[in-house]
Amino acid sequence: MTGQDLKATSLADALERCETLSQPSPERDELWITVRETVCTKGLCLVVPMGSSAPVPVTADHATDELIAAMDWLRTHESQARTMAARQLFIMLRGVATKGAFGSARAAQSDALHGMTHVRPGEPVVFADLDRSEVA
Numbered sequence: 001m002t003g004q005d006l007k008a009t010s011l012a013d014a015l016e017r018c019e020t021l022s023q024p025s026p027e028r029d030e031l032w033i034t035v036r037e038t039v040c041t042k043g044l045c046l047v048v049p050m051g052s053s054a055p056v057p058v059t060a061d062h063a064t065d066e067l068i069a070a071m072d073w074l075r076t077h078e079s080q081a082r083t084m085a086a087r088q089l090f091i092m093l094r095g096v097a098t099k100g101a102f103g104s105a106r107a108a109q110s111d112a113l114h115g116m117t118h119v120r121p122g123e124p125v126v127f128a129d130l131d132r133s134e135v136a
Contacts, residue, residue: 005087007038012086021075032071039093040066047098062104066097073100 001009014034018027040063046055073096074081081089098104 004090008086008090010034011038011090011093012084015074015081015089021078031074032067035070035074035093036063036067038090039070039097041098041104045098047104049103050099050101058098058104065102066104069100069102069104070094070097072102 011034014027014031018031019025021028021031040060041058042060042063044057044059047058048055070093073093081092084092096103
């Protein structure tokens with residue numbers, strides 16, 4: 001069994017122990033912890049957000065965005081999630097957490113572009129090294 005299989009099994013088991021995600025419970029709290037430990041990024045990885053073609057560096061600094069995105073998906077798709085195989089559930093949550101609209105890649109992309117002005121929607125942004133003599 002691979003590390004990913006162990007994470008998937010742990011995640012599916014934690015979801016199965018929860019009676020419902022709509023009511024607070026110790027089992028639901030444990031699910032949050034399990035999602036954080038199994039789905040969220042712990043190191044550096046490059047992620048291509050949905051709708052984009054450029055990879056974005058994602059680190060553990062974006063794990064909170066990933067956790068919220070994954071748990072929001074679980075809450076709104078609970079019945080579907082409960083019918084998924086463990087590996088399928090893990091892949092879905094990892095994708096939502098990293099590549100989805102509210103995932104870490106979008107947050108990292110937003111952080112990188114924060115403060116930029118005069119860029120029209122859809123216009124590409126290219127970063128280039130400046131020669132020291134060009135900097136005023």
